[in-house]
Amino acid sequence: MLPEALELVVLAAAALVLALAFAPVPTSRRGLIAKGGAGLAGTAAVAAVPTFDLALLVLLALAVLHATIEGKRTLASRLRAPVFAVALLALGALFARVQGPDVVHRFAAVGLAAGLAAAIGLMPYLHPFDPEERIMSSPIAWLAYIGPAVAAVMVADAHGLLNADTSAAFAATLIGLGLLNMAWGSIAAWLTENGGAAWRYSFIADWGLALSGFGVAVTDGRRAALLIFFTILLGRLPLYFASRGEVRGRVATERPINLLVAAALAGSAPFAGFAARVLLLRGATQLFWPLALVLAAGMLLWLPSSLRLGRSLGVPRGRQAVGVALVLAINVAVGLYPLPLLAAARL
Amino acid sequence: MEVAGAFVAWLGIFVVVLADGRYGLALGTLLAAVGIAAVSLPIAGPTASAALAVGGLIASAGRLVAGPPGWTVMPAGSTPRLVLGVAGGLLALWVGLAVTSGSGAGLRFAVISMLSLAAARALSSDSGPVVLTAFGLLALAVGAAAGLSGPPHDGWPYLAAATVAAAAAWVPLRTPRAA
Numbered sequence: 438m439l440p441e442a443l444e445l446v447v448l449a450a451a452a453l454v455l456a457l458a459f460a461p462v463p464t465s466r467r468g469l470i471a472k473g474g475a476g477l478a479g480t481a482a483v484a485a486v487p488t489f490d491l492a493l494l495v496l497l498a499l500a501v502l503h504a505t506i507e508g509k510r511t512l513a514s515r516l517r518a519p520v521f522a523v524a525l526l527a528l529g530a531l532f533a534r535v536q537g538p539d540v541v542h543r544f545a546a547v548g549l550a551a552g553l554a555a556a557i558g559l560m561p562y563l564h565p566f567d568p569e570e571r572i573m574s575s576p577i578a579w580l581a582y583i584g585p586a587v588a589a590v591m592v593a594d595a596h597g598l599l600n601a602d603t604s605a606a607f608a609a610t611l612i613g614l615g616l617l618n619m620a621w622g623s624i625a626a627w628l629t630e631n632g633g634a635a636w637r638y639s640f641i642a643d644w645g646l647a648l649s650g651f652g653v654a655v656t657d658g659r660r661a662a663l664l665i666f667f668t669i670l671l672g673r674l675p676l677y678f679a680s681r682g683e684v685r686g687r688v689a690t691e692r693p694i695n696l697l698v699a700a701a702l703a704g705s706a707p708f709a710g711f712a713a714r715v716l717l718l719r720g721a722t723q724l725f726w727p728l729a730l731v732l733a734a735g736m737l738l739w740l741p742s743s744l745r746l747g748r749s750l751g752v753p754r755g756r757q758a759v760g761v762a763l764v765l766a767i768n769v770a771v772g773l774y775p776l777p778l779l780a781a782a783r784l
Numbered sequence: 785m786e787v788a789g790a791f792v793a794w795l796g797i798f799v800v801v802l803a804d805g806r807y808g809l810a811l812g813t814l815l816a817a818v819g820i821a822a823v824s825l826p827i828a829g830p831t832a833s834a835a836l837a838v839g840g841l842i843a844s845a846g847r848l849v850a851g852p853p854g855w856t857v858m859p860a861g862s863t864p865r866l867v868l869g870v871a872g873g874l875l876a877l878w879v880g881l882a883v884t885s886g887s888g889a890g891l892r893f894a895v896i897s898m899l900s901l902a903a904a905r906a907l908s909s910d911s912g913p914v915v916l917t918a919f920g921l922l923a924l925a926v927g928a929a930a931g932l933s934g935p936p937h938d939g940w941p942y943l944a945a946a947t948v949a950a951a952a953a954w955v956p957l958r959t960p961r962a963a
Binding site: 489493494501504505516520523525532534535536537538601 | 786811838883884885886892895896899900902903906907908910911912915916918919925926929930932933940941943944945948952955956957
């Protein structure tokens with residue numbers, strides 16, 4: 438198993454444990470264990486299987502399992518995105534494997550990148566989102582829980598399928614997708630009217646950074662992507678979980694805790710997001726320095742949306758307050774000393 | 785054999801594109817599964833291709849017992865679907881035979897047409913049985929595509945594809961929870 442993917446599966450397990458320990462009282466813990474455990478097992482299976490084709494088939498099985506969870510969207514609307522994603526990924530793999538002109542292999546790179554975006558949930562309009570829907574049955578499960586390990590596996594497999602020239606095209610497509618998602622995710626998270634939708638767009642913005650990290654084909658880029666995934670799994674996801682009650686009640690508060698949460702979400706020092714951003718900028722500078730300028734400008738867009746999301750958390754009390762404090766502490770620890778996390782993934 | 789199998793696979797997915805009723809969807813699934821199994825036979829061997837056929841047969845049986853009743857092939861307003869099926873088939877034929885080269889042209893055509901038309905069908909329908917049928921055929925096509933990866937070929941992708949396709953057809957269809 439790819440060490441990076443293994444670590445992301447472990448981080449997803451830690452996110453599930455956090456959710457179980459600090460979930461609001463009305464949440465069904467038994468349901469959370471069953472559905473979260475099934476998602477975790479499926480994600481581990483995607484990472485563990487030896488070939489790309491098997492990974493796609495496990496992804497399909499995971500998609501149909503997810504679609505059967507009771508929820509507010511129809512089965513057809515929930516299956517649409519994974520079906521489209523797997524079709525694109527399979528077509529991309531096919532074009533990478535067959536003999537033909539260069540343009541076919543470039544189509545392979547585009548297909549693999551677009552399929553990855555669709556699988557995670559970054560294609561607009563393909564993943565209808567209802568803020569009132571439970572996290573486990575909503576597209577957030579793909580964006581924030583299953584997606585990181587799946588993306589690590591798909592990117593590694595895609596580089597294995599493509600030759601040097603088309604690998605560069607794949608990386609460039611990922612950077613393009615990353616910049617696009619950074620921009621529309623962070624602006625939409627700032628300006629959208631609905632608080633729940635703002636959280637969803639903020640995940641998309643984070644994915645923009647991660648895709649850019651994968652596209653910056655130097656070690657620092659992959660390190661940045663791993664740290665971004667860490668901030669998604671053990672930062673934004675638990676905070677979103679904690680904010681759910683407040684999002685529903687539309688409570689906005691401006692206490693010090695809200696500012697701290699906003700700083701963590703925006704990737705300020707000393708939180709883990711800051712280390713990820715520094716690594717990404719360093720990698721982009723090594724690759725092509727104007728890209729670092731564009732990325733730095735894009736990173737500023739996190740500020741307004743993070744302040745808004747921080748306020749939407751309300752004032753956590755009881756076990757939720759402990760959970761939020763723990764999440765912030767973990768993010769500070771990894772932000773100050775990310776080396777063990779990176780070393781575990783052999784990066 | 786390869787040409788006939790590829791044509792039958794396209795015909796099967798074409799029927800799925802055109803049909804809304806359970807009989808039409810089941811027939812399309814069966815045809816596509818038999819076609820993709822036949823076209824995989826020279827590369828994957830009898831056991832793996834039999835797995836694809838059996839997976840398709842179970843999926844077809846599952847569709848026969850659940851979904852909108854009747855055949856409902858080419859209901860009113862299905863001209864765009866007809867055009868999609870024919871144009872998608874022609875495009876897959878061009879890409880599989882003329883643009884790409886090497887052995888396994890029939891398999892390439894069958895896989896490209898099944899992947900693209902199944903995805904198009906899933907994107908264009910709001911019906912659970914239709915999307916699950918497209919889902920099953922997509923799984924079979926992904927399994928068969930493993931034959932294009934070059935030797936050595938093992939049977940796992942075929943077996944996994946057959947399992948996913950067969951299981952998907954028996955997924956219970958629920959109505960979404962209100963509020």
